[in-house]
Amino acid sequence: MTVVPGRLKAGIVRVVLNPITVWVAFVLVHLILGLLNLYAPGLPLGDVTIVYRFWTDQALYAHFWVGIDSVWVYPIVAWVPMLIAGAFGSAFYPSTWLSMVLILDAIAFGILTGWGRSRERMGVAWWWIGFLLLLGPIASGRIDSISVPLAMIGLIVIARRPRVAAVLLTVATWIKVWPAALVFAAFIALRDRWRILAAAVITSTAIVAVALLLGSGMNVISFITQQTGRGLQPESPVSTFFMWQALARVPGAFVYYDSSILSYAVKGPGDAVAIALMSPLLALVALAIALLGLRAVRRGAQPGDLFPPLALALTTAFIAVNKVGSPQYITWLAVPIVLGIATSAAGNGRSFRTPAILGLVIAALTQVIYPYFYHWLISLDPIMVSALTVRNILEFVLLGWAIVAVYQSPSAASIDDGDEQEWLPSVWPLSSSSEASPESDVAAQPVSSKHQPVGT
Numbered sequence: 001m002t003v004v005p006g007r008l009k010a011g012i013v014r015v016v017l018n019p020i021t022v023w024v025a026f027v028l029v030h031l032i033l034g035l036l037n038l039y040a041p042g043l044p045l046g047d048v049t050i051v052y053r054f055w056t057d058q059a060l061y062a063h064f065w066v067g068i069d070s071v072w073v074y075p076i077v078a079w080v081p082m083l084i085a086g087a088f089g090s091a092f093y094p095s096t097w098l099s100m101v102l103i104l105d106a107i108a109f110g111i112l113t114g115w116g117r118s119r120e121r122m123g124v125a126w127w128w129i130g131f132l133l134l135l136g137p138i139a140s141g142r143i144d145s146i147s148v149p150l151a152m153i154g155l156i157v158i159a160r161r162p163r164v165a166a167v168l169l170t171v172a173t174w175i176k177v178w179p180a181a182l183v184f185a186a187f188i189a190l191r192d193r194w195r196i197l198a199a200a201v202i203t204s205t206a207i208v209a210v211a212l213l214l215g216s217g218m219n220v221i222s223f224i225t226q227q228t229g230r231g232l233q234p235e236s237p238v239s240t241f242f243m244w245q246a247l248a249r250v251p252g253a254f255v256y257y258d259s260s261i262l263s264y265a266v267k268g269p270g271d272a273v274a275i276a277l278m279s280p281l282l283a284l285v286a287l288a289i290a291l292l293g294l295r296a297v298r299r300g301a302q303p304g305d306l307f308p309p310l311a312l313a314l315t316t317a318f319i320a321v322n323k324v325g326s327p328q329y330i331t332w333l334a335v336p337i338v339l340g341i342a343t344s345a346a347g348n349g350r351s352f353r354t355p356a357i358l359g360l361v362i363a364a365l366t367q368v369i370y371p372y373f374y375h376w377l378i379s380l381d382p383i384m385v386s387a388l389t390v391r392n393i394l395e396f397v398l399l400g401w402a403i404v405a406v407y408q409s410p411s412a413a414s415i416d417d418g419d420e421q422e423w424l425p426s427v428w429p430l431s432s433s434s435e436a437s438p439e440s441d442v443a444a445q446p447v448s449s450k451h452q453p454v455g456t
Helices: 005-017 019-039 046-062 076-085 090-112 119-135 144-157 162-173 180-189 193-213 217-228 237-247 271-298 303-320 327-345 353-372 374-378 382-407
Strands: 254-258 263-267
Touching (some): 005 019, 005 119, 019 119, 046 090, 076 090, 090 144, 162 180, 180 193, 237 263, 271 303, 271 382, 303 382
Antiparallel strands (some): 254 263
16 A cells, blocks of 8 residues: 555644644753753853852852952843752752753743644744754853743743733843843834833833842943953954964964953954954944834834844844854844744744744854864864854844845835734733634734745
8 A cells, every 4th residue: 555645744744743742852952952061072061060150159158249249241130040050059050050941941932832732833843943953052051041031932922911021021131131132123113112111121120229239239230341341252253354364373363261251262463443343333233223123113014024033133233243252142043033933924024934044054053163163163273263154154144134124124005904913923821712722823813915824
């Protein structure tokens, strides 16, 4: 008896889209990442086991709190996950950290997929699983792995719960600064901008007030000034030029270890100018993107068309136009890309196929660079410097795609009445009882002829 290809394909699709299959893959990938963090060469969990654990032990046993008693490179809420990781003692710090990341990712994953009830979200769920696997251990081995699921939850619920989303995004910003790009994008693109801004301001005020009561003084904002004095990190796009200088043995160009920030840096002719220009340049690029977003809003662009590419543009700018290029920064890309895929899959906005593919390639190249062959990179191996160069070029390709997408956001005159529907349909348990069955979170949402659901 021959197998009908159509039936075989349908059977494969049913298995792939089955919530049990998706959840098993999600857990397996996190177990793989955990094993890699604990046992892979290159000490991928080094920041957690050495730096975070040291700060935590210093606080608990020596009663000296960075960020309160001294300046700190992180916003003050970063203390929360670090203290939680130490809840079962210093010996269990690594495993507790990885378990915490798994739990937070699982909550974000569950909300994204409607806890298995949203068949339309299974494609984006598989994308995130693939992204984590391709990115490797760094996806769960840094403080960024705490801010990412919080930011992702915020963007998933922002269409229906803007205040809740703003609180989550603000808390994530006070763990690692980058989600501020998402808050900025939401303020520009969404109609609930003032509620979002008010919630963000109130949350930030409460956080600062608590820090001041604990005696932080101006140390509560020291994370801003601590970054300004840093040199050029080898992985950053702007450092690519200097890495090739060092590889070519140009006098004065070399890679060195900066013990003050516990990281490698690169020097070369003209590096002082680059260091001085990068922060103002980032501000100018962000301002230019914001102005494009405001232009689109004035022309009547809808949230589903504008918000995902605007969030991606600002987030990618934070990575590409930065003198610090830590590999964990790539984890940030998952949040706006997941938003874009989910929005387009719901029949709104433009296809996010290109950024989805670029994000996966960038993630894979990042894992090659760190942690396994990082010592080759800082030793100026030509193959690794070339891989880094390709990765950094792709970051600008992604940035360019997002900027063009913002610029091309359709105006009100080109939008059908059907596009006034909710741009990012909710998923259970955020849906109300009056909505469609949880088996399809977009069943009751009309899709205009202009927009057709697309996959990843």
